[in-house]
Amino acid sequence: MNKTQVEKQKKKLFKKTQLTYDQLEKKEQNAVFTFGDGYKDFLNTAKTEREAAQKIVALAKDNGFVDIDAFLAKKKAKSIPRKVFRLFKDKTVAMAVLGQKKISAGTRIIASHIDSPRLDLKQNPIYEDLSMALMKTHYYGGIRKYHWLAIPLALHGSIVKANGEKMDIIIGEAADDPVFTVTDLLPHLAGKLQGDKKISDVFVGEKLNLIAGSLPLGNDSVKERFKLGILQLLNDQYGIVEEDFISAEIEAVPAGSARDIGFDRSMIGAYGQDDRICAFTSLSALFDTPAPERTAIALFFDKEEIGSEGSGGAKSSFLEDFVSDLLFLNQEPTDSRHLRKTLINSQCLSADVNAAMDPDFKEVHEKHNAPRLGFGICLTKFTGVGGKSGSNDASAEFVGLIRTLFNENKIAWQTGELGKIDEGGGGTVAKFLAQFGMDVLDCGPAILSMHSPFEVAGKADVYMTYKGYRAFYNSPDK
Numbered sequence: 001m002n003k004t005q006v007e008k009q010k011k012k013l014f015k016k017t018q019l020t021y022d023q024l025e026k027k028e029q030n031a032v033f034t035f036g037d038g039y040k041d042f043l044n045t046a047k048t049e050r051e052a053a054q055k056i057v058a059l060a061k062d063n064g065f066v067d068i069d070a071f072l073a074k075k076k077a078k079s080i081p082r083k084v085f086r087l088f089k090d091k092t093v094a095m096a097v098l099g100q101k102k103i104s105a106g107t108r109i110i111a112s113h114i115d116s117p118r119l120d121l122k123q124n125p126i127y128e129d130l131s132m133a134l135m136k137t138h139y140y141g142g143i144r145k146y147h148w149l150a151i152p153l154a155l156h157g158s159i160v161k162a163n164g165e166k167m168d169i170i171i172g173e174a175a176d177d178p179v180f181t182v183t184d185l186l187p188h189l190a191g192k193l194q195g196d197k198k199i200s201d202v203f204v205g206e207k208l209n210l211i212a213g214s215l216p217l218g219n220d221s222v223k224e225r226f227k228l229g230i231l232q233l234l235n236d237q238y239g240i241v242e243e244d245f246i247s248a249e250i251e252a253v254p255a256g257s258a259r260d261i262g263f264d265r266s267m268i269g270a271y272g273q274d275d276r277i278c279a280f281t282s283l284s285a286l287f288d289t290p291a292p293e294r295t296a297i298a299l300f301f302d303k304e305e306i307g308s309e310g311s312g313g314a315k316s317s318f319l320e321d322f323v324s325d326l327l328f329l330n331q332e333p334t335d336s337r338h339l340r341k342t343l344i345n346s347q348c349l350s351a352d353v354n355a356a357m358d359p360d361f362k363e364v365h366e367k368h369n370a371p372r373l374g375f376g377i378c379l380t381k382f383t384g385v386g387g388k389s390g391s392n393d394a395s396a397e398f399v400g401l402i403r404t405l406f407n408e409n410k411i412a413w414q415t416g417e418l419g420k421i422d423e424g425g426g427g428t429v430a431k432f433l434a435q436f437g438m439d440v441l442d443c444g445p446a447i448l449s450m451h452s453p454f455e456v457a458g459k460a461d462v463y464m465t466y467k468g469y470r471a472f473y474n475s476p477d478k
């Protein structure tokens, strides 16, 4: 072969990897930034699973989705709504656009999660030490504990008072709000205590305590007068007493808004992008799915970060219940067999983030199979630990289907493994959905600084993820 022929063969045989920006049309390059602005707004109003659920439902209503429970509770109904949602216990959401085919022919599901790692207040949080009132926390999900020291934190959450009244709070987001913080040891005195110790020995969960105040109530004959000062203030402002914290869920999250990163503003830095990046992109994709062939479903789970437990996690019967109600709504048989077949016939993208190769930590990645920022939506065939343990290993057939779909729709995509073999590992909701017999593939953007208070995503990847999900919902059956 001559040189030209060799080049031709190379072009034919090699897998093409293209930077998303190179593949976008001119008008799409602007769309990337506009979409990014919408995404930042979403992040700023959805910093906890409760807030994300609330925001998703508000946007769903704006887009003509009907509360399925309210609809089914009505005795007489004229016509069946084609677009429905369910809010479950204020923390988990499902949405669907009914397809042209019967639901039992199988649905197309995109499943993300809306919980993120954070510090939860303990149930007896307030105490005092020296001349300060402090709050005990218990971390939620996989955090690097040192990330949470010496940064401004905001409190978001709900408190159920003794009379059953529920109150939502957000303290620390408005410009003139106070914030909270966990103190850190000064370098001058850290040598002996921390010096050459392992990170896990240096940073311990019980030291992640928030500073709550330092004004006492009463004179120094009053015991615990700093704690009392805070409780008095909370009582004045919110009408709560110490026991109310027992029935409260208050989360300390990084204070502040999502920001553009870089001189060129090509990236977004924010807390909680794992996995609200997939929540927002799948939600936007569903809004752009007016008449799908198969019923299109978006799931927004809670508790993924602690193993998909609980009534609103992916291990629960939430999906089965929602799909059986969709069958009922569409006047299809709802018996167990039909439900099972519907789920078996379904296809699912487990929408979650992967770890992009980090220029400063390349050694934990295997460069031939690591996803990179800016190269589009990432197909992750398997996750897990060691020998793929704890993973849903997507079938070659389903990966093939999605690959072809993305190629046909000019979606920039890449594949990715979470780090080198035996380097660590992780999992997603994929395996819990695969238990129903449906095809499931992990598919979402790759980000940097995952699980940190300031995760980094590429705007082109966010946009391409939306386009990929939209193609999945809207593609005809083959």
Ligand code: MN
Pocket (backbone or CB within 6 Å): 113, 274, 275, 304, 352, 353
């Ligand atoms: Mn995740």
Ligand code: MN
Pocket (backbone or CB within 6 Å): 274, 305, 451
């Ligand atoms: Mn995570």
